[in-house]
Amino acid sequence: MCYDCSAEPNKAGTSRRSFTRFLAAGAGLTVLAACTPEAPKAVAPSSAAPSVSPSPAAVTAAASPTADPPTAAPAPPEPSPTPSPSAALPRQFSLTDPASPWLIVNKHRPLVPATYVPADLMQPAVATTASGEAALLNSTTAAAAEAMFAAAARDGVSMVLASGYRSYSTQAATYNGYVASRGQADADTASARPGYSEHQTGWAFDIADGSGVCGFQPCFADQPAAVWAKANGHRFGFVVRYPWMFHPITGYYYEPWHLRYIGVEAATDMANRGIFTLEEYFGVEPAPGYL
Template sequence: MNKQLLAISGLMVLLSGCSQLNMVKESIPFFSSEENQGVPLNAEEKVESKDNSINESTNDQAAENIQQNELVLASEFFNQVKEVNGKNIIQNPTNVLALVNKQYNLPSSYSPLDLVRPDVSFSFGDEKLEKSYLRQEASDALEKMFNKAAQQDIHLVAVSGYRSYDRQAVLFDAEVNKVGKKKAVQVVAIPGSSEHQSGLAIDISSHSANLILTEEFGKTVEGKWLAKHAHKYGYILRYPKGKETITGYQYEPWHFRYVGVEAAKVIYKNKWTLEEYLNIVEKI
């Protein structure tokens, strides 16, 4: 009789611990692939539409992290959107955490007012080209990051920063004329959907990668250093490997996005994408 009571008591204890957290949205919208800066895609590299729900175990862990850290974010840091001609146009484009992709577009007239040329090494030298500019905050952070890397004998080279809507339109139209629209959208972003227009994105390479934008950059000493340290300066690796079904973009070890140090550290620690971060943090 005593053994039966013990067994029943043990079972009740086990059942009492079976509650689960359900704090995280279980799906992340899937977006089409971003431009590849002229690097052609092979058929097997094209992003295929898959089930875009986040793994349940990942959700539980993320929920636990939120419970521990009480992650909250002011509503002003989320996209404020207005539908125009069937497109979701971001109404607060100066937002440092603006989510720019194929689902959320920047206004065609938007150009940051605080663009400056960071004092770093560029692949095209000292020419003051459009792509040599970034927003002031992102530029200051980039200079600090490049300087710190140099102190550790890591020599980074900036390749492409700000790109206007009109410049993106020229690149997109040229690709359409060359390969047709169906293939063009796989390698070049539709005008308005490129992060480069925000003035917060920068493509980075190195002499060890021949100053080109290639997946091989991720295997270089410079690429590895960036992946490990960029968050300390407010930058995140925007399109990481293994997250293609969440970002909708292929792995781009050269493409870094400024989001601010606080957000970058949280994203790096949890191995999130910007999409995941904005879907998980609590809006206040």
């Protein structure tokens, strides 16, 4: 929103305390900083290696003075720290058309036209705290959201739609409010400029937990809805668009509540291959700030 985030920090450790101190210093990232997600547990090495009997061939080779020394196996190549974008799925949809599920809109890639309005906005049949236009999504995203919310409910997780579509004029008012209260430099870390927001496309929305705890706050990352969505969202075509510590690529700090629809095939491919951002997956340049 680390270039090496294949293992994220422990969510109850030093990273959260350090990041909290950073926010308290006046960085103005209160709603964008993140709780540190859970990292895989390390496996302790065995205290004693298992006993393995040498093969007859190995014994013979060791006993024979004329035997050639065994050939060492070549070292495996080191993995690339960043997956190659060329390994993404074959291009199926446009990266620039606002009506495309693979659209990439960021601080380098505004919507064209800037005042784009989806032609198929609708209100999904899900629990919501939003009203008016904020309760709307495009029809494809709405159908996927309905399936995802229902699956979460079957697993005992209550997920709520907190904010969906935002028109150009609504985004302008939101952004200008941040500028007035924080200044433009800080506003650009907290809110997209009008014409640069995924919410305007109908492909993205924010979720809340049914408990109402930690809405739009860093601690939301630990709530059941966020944990479930991060682990299962790809099954319904969703990714967490602004992941932990990828702000040098996405331009935004961690937002565990912001989900983006890209389709089941692409979202599952990203999850299976450990790619965290659309910029990396589709081979688009990072967009840490506006041009």
